[in-house]
Amino acid sequence: MRSYWSQVWPPLVAVVLVLGGWQLAVSLFHIEAWILPGPAAIAREAAGNSSGLREHTAATLRLTLIGFPIGTGVGLIVALLLHLLPGLKRAVYPLLILSQNIPTIALGPLLIIWFGFGLLPKIVLITLVCFFPVAVAAMGGLAQTDRVMLNYMKMAGASKWQIFSKLELPGSLPSLFSGVRISATYAVMGAVVAEWIGSDKGIGYYMLLQKAAYRTDRVFVAIVIVVLLSLTLFAVIALLERWLVRWKPGKPT
């Protein structure tokens, strides 16, 4: 427990100091609330409007929880396909990188033209944001298979499927998870952007609305919620990783 606290308190102190300094600066220099509200004002606003916020948060969470698994799944499938077909990998890899250079904001309206205003374009958007880190990380992990173990498997007469399921896949898990962690944070951002583009609920929609009304405090409330959602999803993934990759040296079991 003690070592746990020694890990946790330095960042906690840092956060408290930043918030305190912020609050102090806002009151000392008499900064207008519509330019930069203090943390106390933001917290008050969040508490006062909690029922409406809950609805928006739930909508964003739902979108994230649908989009993230689909995006991760697509990433995994892409990685497996390209790993099994090296020729295809050479052909498609540049396209994959290209797909990541298209700005999401530009793509959003197009997706709405193609898929309407429903759930589909939003899921497509989140998938496009999420799949890439997973695919790249998984391909990297699959390509790094230990040669000696691979030789052992072949000598022992292992089939292609056995080599994949018993050696390549478990061996790629640590690398895969570094990708999944990144796309977990991207997923929440993707959901917010999807809501900006066309929605009548969700944190992204709420953010746009409040920005138009110059309710800076409420924009900050939205930001805090987005950050908390990302952190939670990240933590869940980290826990899952800790359990699945418990064999790794240096990790407490």
Add this chain to the structure above:
Amino acid sequence: MTQFTDALTSASKTGAFPDAQEKPFLSGAAEPRNPQTLPPALEVKGVSKSFTRRRRTTPVLDGVNLTVGRGEFVSLVGPSGCGKSTLFHIIGGLTLPDKGSICMNGKEVTGQRGEISYMPQQPALFPWRTIEDNVLLAGEIRGLPRAGARETARRWLQRIGLGGFEQAYPHMLSGGMQQRAAFLRALLAPQELMLLDEPFSALDALTRGEMQRWLLELWEENRRSVLFITHSIEEALLLSSRIYVFSGRPGSVLHTVDVPFPRPRRDEITDDPEFLRLRRRLTDWMREEQAKSRK
């Protein structure tokens, strides 16, 4: 798998390391008693191989002939780069020879995989498997029934001093212990012939000596057919019944030495005048080859 269970029950009855001479041969338990009448476990017949890179052809193996009889411990020594690994890959079916063939138990198996039990230079235990699951891997690959296998593995782990580590992950074990687990994985594999590729070369001298004695005791009890690659002449003399001395590249069998010491062997044979004489002669051969390959 019955052969192992047999050995186990008899071993557990008689204690940790019973006198090996009274033991039935593990590898032939269900077959005729006399191993001499059976076809050899491995025959390498006139195997040649060369690799071509950038239009330059390098011969690696040149007409290699060797035999491992049933229940025989055969070593292969040679200067570095004599194509030993290539030979192992050919025996294991990973590479096809340009000429020649591989026969096991009288059947031709050139280019076929899964006919041998292999122990690589590094332990190559799978880090995500517990020690117990690692040991079971070879049988799992061959699709053998799991019933009983786990039980057997546990008893063996107990015997080789890894009791209590069944559920540990490989990185928690020392190098010597990992090597023992890797050896057990090879021993419990369903294939009769074991290929040991310099299994102790990565260990420190003390652990290495310990592992040699350990392997000697275990083998004298089990008498599996073994092809053992090593750089250490002493190791080869201590463990094997026959030694093939390889030439430098392209590798071929230069000399065949029958090691006369009776079994069970004790550590003291390393002081035997005959042992010293053989060691001298083999060292001279090796030195010559090493000098030739440097030119």
